[in-house]
Amino acid sequence: MWKWDIHPFIAHKRCSLDKHTLQKLKDAILSGSPSFFASLKDQSGLSGGYQPESVVKVDDDKCNSIKPGFDGPDRNAHISEGNDQLISPAPGDISYLLPSDLPNEDLLSVNRKRSATTDSAGGKSSKDQIISKNGCNNHLKTVKKHKNDVIHNKQDLGGKLISSGVNEELEDASKVVAQESERESCCLDKNTHVADVELHGPPADDSNEHISDLVGPTEVLPRENQVPHFDNKLSNDEEHGQENEIGELKGDMQGFSNKKSSENMDNFEQDIQENVPNGEEEENLHLSNGSQCTYRQDCLATKWRDLILLANISSRILQSSEVLGCSLGKQTCLGGMEQIEPGDGNNKFISSEALGGRDEILHHETQVCHRSTKAPNKNSDEEQGRKYDSENVVGEEGPCKLKTTKKYMDKFEQNFDRDMRNICEAKDVYISIDGDWYHKELIDIAKKKKAFLSSRCTYGQDSLATIDWRELNACVKCHKAGKLLVCNTKSCQLVIHENCLSSDAKLYKRRKFYCPFCAHSRAISKSVKIKKKVSLTRKAYATFICWGARKESEKQSYRSYKIKHFEQDEGLRQSNKLNNKDVNGSTNDHQHKRKSGYEQAGHSVLSFGDSLTCGGKTVASANGTPDSLKKDKQEERNTERMSQTQRVRCGDQMAALAILKSQGENPSCQVRGKGSEGESHADIRSRKRVLCSPETDLPHECNFPPVTESADAKEISEEENANSGASKYFVRVQSHKRQHSSPTFPQLRRIRVPWTTAEEEALKEGMRKFSTPHDRLPWKKVLEFGANIFNESRSTVDLKDKWRNLSKATPKP
């Protein structure tokens, strides 16, 4: 009996026995031999053998209150025996709050109270007042008052209690308890009591006693560990001595500590009041007030257990206080929900929700209590069953607790993970993209959502499991049906009334409604996408600048050659196929030649390719889409034509690098490319190219396919040629900025620019002017001479070649 709840017992008795018999039983218990109670105490460890008194007691109170119904009663009995007056009034009130302590007394006192509103003739004035005023409903309030009163009384009247014959043990325990209780206002009834005590002043013996009685040995320790925070919160005012202990515990439950004790208390009280059903109370009164008390106590105990479990879980899981708090609240909520009547339950829940955090817990507890009260009459069976389940869990010794806790924890984690996955999947979240921020944010949302949903679970369901509110067709917030907004996210089960959104409903579209969680995470995802796009465009921009800056110069051809070979021979990814097609059709000869050339050149090409792959991003770049390839081709060609100013290029390149760096790009790629190229290959020129060529630097993410010279190019050039002597494509930009080029692959071969007659004439003219017999032909001078006439793409080499061709065509014998 001492091990476990008295609930079942009481309930059973309640149902099976008539009032008279019950009263007898009560009396018997109350008048039970002290030794018996003493033994209970000893065994339970309440009296002091076991645990650190202070700490243990508090926990015990809560825990024990639930299970060791006996202890409470016994002790109470002791107290009550001598002090009916004192005890019955005040204790009775307290008993509601406190689980086990008062059961017996409660029975008596309560009965008295209710049956004869002014039962406690001997009771203290305060007590009497309370009782008489409030009756059953006031339990909570009364409790508070009583607590206060009790405290005061005890302090003031403490002598009475003591004198009344309260056990010294109790007193001691009570002291300890009181301290603890102060700390741990979290405890259900006790909380209120404690809180009151705290608020009002130093804990009184009475309160302590009650608490101590309630406390059970087994649970004391665990709870302490877990609950500490509560204590801290609540205990702000008066518990300094316990700070040490508390401090230890604090670490665990930070999440809980946030709320304000005062608020909590107030809410708690309100909840209690609200929760206590009048009718039920009356019924209970008839049966036995004591039983009610016990039930409450049990409930409280259950709550307590839940809290502990939650605390454990929370502390272990994620270390996120928020989550923990939520989960706790949730569990508690569960208990309350099911059997509470719609009206009461809803109100309670809402209020609790609004309060959140710690308040929630308290409320839940309250709810639970409430439920319990009702349960006996209506759904006693189910209720009891549930209670048992929960209680068993709770009631188990440390190890068991751990087990269950673990179990819950695991479950919780699983659920959480699942939810996270869902959320992420549903929202196409780029978790790993740009740093941790999004990731964290999304996870945080997921956590909170999870916690939120769990906090709405009903008692019967697995507290840690997620409830599908869609199926329930009930508002997540108010638990009522009606016109509900269903979150558009598939994996999201959130259903809520528009009115329950609390925040701007305008934010949410009715037709395509996303719950606040999903909406926010979606928004984040969007921002991520946009950000990604920005980064891409930025890269492209940088690349563009880079390219523009890049100097093609005469070596341009060289590079393109190289690249071409690279693509062809290397079979550069998919792009090759396309390119090959085009190339084969139009420029077979060239390819072959180039191929051979490539071989001769050595592995420079290969190395180039490697350099591209540096940073691991390159590979992707190789793979391009055909369309993009074509587009890019032109651009690239254009670009190449234009380049000729190295200095400019270098400057621009630097700028581009800077940009890339600013983006967080790893410039290593560029560096690497340079290094590897230069070192591994004898071909200086190729190396130069690599170094300078922005291509290497280009972010491959752009996915611009490599451009291959193809029939298209020819066509284009020809067309242009037809249009005008000089094609824009070939414009050699001497200014700093070149025409844009695609950031992709280097162009294989520059576009052929047919010579115009004007150019030919200029060439002839120039040659006439500058050529000196027996001297090297001054192509450079000629070029400069006709700079304004020659196509920008013309180089000295071109002039030479052209001249040669002209000479061939029209040999001057």
Next chain:
DNA sequence: TTTAGGG
């Protein structure tokens, strides 16, 4: 860097 020359 400029030129010459082979392809």
Next chain:
DNA sequence: CCCTAAA
């Protein structure tokens, strides 16, 4: 047009 080599 491209590429290499020599000056």
